[in-house]
Amino acid sequence: MKTTKLRLLFPSDLTAKPLTYHLVKDFDLVYNIFQAHIKPGMKGDLIIEVIGRESNIEKGINFLVESGVIVEILTKSINLDEDGCVHCGACTAVCPSGALYLDKDAKLCFDNSKCIVCELCVEACPARVIKVNFSENS
Amino acid sequence: MIRTYEEINEKIKSGNVVVFTAEEAIAMCREQGHKKAYEQIDVVTCATFGMMCSSGAFLNFGHTDKRIRMAEITLNNVPASGGLAAVDTYIGATQGSLDRPMTYGGAHVIEALIRGEKVDLHAKSYGTDAYPRKEAIAEITLEDLNQAYMYNPRNCYQNYSAATNVGERTLHTYMGTLFPDCANVNYSTSGELSPLLKDPDMRTIGMGTRIFLGGAQGYVTWQGTQSVKNVTEYEDGVNFSGGTIAVIGDLKKMSSRYIRAAVMKNYGISLYVGIGIPIPVLDEDLFADLTRTNEELYTNFIDYSTGGLKMPQLGRVSYAQLRSGRVELNGKTVPTAPLSSLYMAREIAQLLKYSIAKAEFSLTQPIKEVEMFSEFKSLKLKEDEK
Known part of the structure; x- marks a missing residue:
């Protein structure tokens, strides 16, 4: 198991989509939200911690990037x-x-x-x- | 050999005075013995830097064209007293602001003024023949004020109980975060450097005593509120007093290094105040008190979980034990943490030492002792009479 902190920057057309739901469902990742500035229709800024298998974290990040999210790996x-x-x-x-x-x-x-x-x-x-x-x- | 204030001040003037901080005096006693140390040292400097809630400042704004008798006053949205003459006020350190009372308050306004920052003044009134103006809005700085002086009715506690929590939930108090089941102990003192602890009978600290207050030269004005003598006496003769002093000093000469706003989680606002007091080595009895070490100075453990008038005492502990970072409490080893800054207290004791050595600071004999009572009264509520 690995813990990684991520900053997710959502373009305005993505803020209404349940992307973090897929992190849990499809990649078996647990997440904690540290900061969230999201309003539907506006740009979103989310800081989360994801916990899971290293390979799943990589897949999850790839999924987010393919979906159009800008992903930064953070150290707090x-x-x-x-x-x-x-x-x-x-x-x-x-x-x-x-x-x-x-x-x-x-x-x-x-x-x-x-x-x-x-x-x-x-x-x-x-x-x-x-x-x-x-x-x-x- | 006995020293007088006059002799010591002569030595200060001629540049021959020997000044040590209380910690340095203790070290000298260990090296050379008490007698030799006593013969050499004229003045011992003591200091403390801690949160002192009963603090605040008197300010005079100056009159406006079309005068106003300010009845409702805010400074950076922090209410100040409208109960003095027209453009006088008192701002209390713990007063919370109207919009964020737990994180910004009077202490921040006082610190902002000392830093030379602009502060928003908003005053309202009802308007009278002599004072027709009903509102005054201005941006003020410390420089703009006619007078600005700190007056703190209770500072510089002689001794304060160490805090712990017997209860089952975490408490956020003015003594810091206290974890359940006595999992930690917090204390607030500079111990062997603490002014009123080193002159326990307040022989040299009285009305008119010149002190270091927040970077300026200030004075002791009165007994502090709730000042008490010998509240606890143990069988072996060790006693515990809670003497306090009221102090005054010119805000315009203070430094934000020694006056700092403090925020305590789920408690509110307080003010860190830096105080230094020089104690003349008048005789051997006083020198014996002045050179008492952390091993010989004690405080009580108090349980903060009840919220009642009489807080349960859980025994006593030496400041050396508290300073070590671990104490024994109820058969457990418990970590300790300070709330007052020994680092800053040492800096102030050194500063005071050098200003005396350079003859920038001379000693004053108190014009009157500060009274200390043997108990303080509690407040009887109407509901208690039923």
């Missing part, structure tokens, strides 16, 4: 604005993987390699300097 990451951080440590209370921690000088550090992108820190941060980044995977 947590971004800490270090200049705005006050190093209080409130985020460390909710970080389950130890990616956010206070070093020996009580300075807040972020170890991206440990981050599981659970996003609990985003709203736990009183200074509101932690954001979710969606970036394209090469």
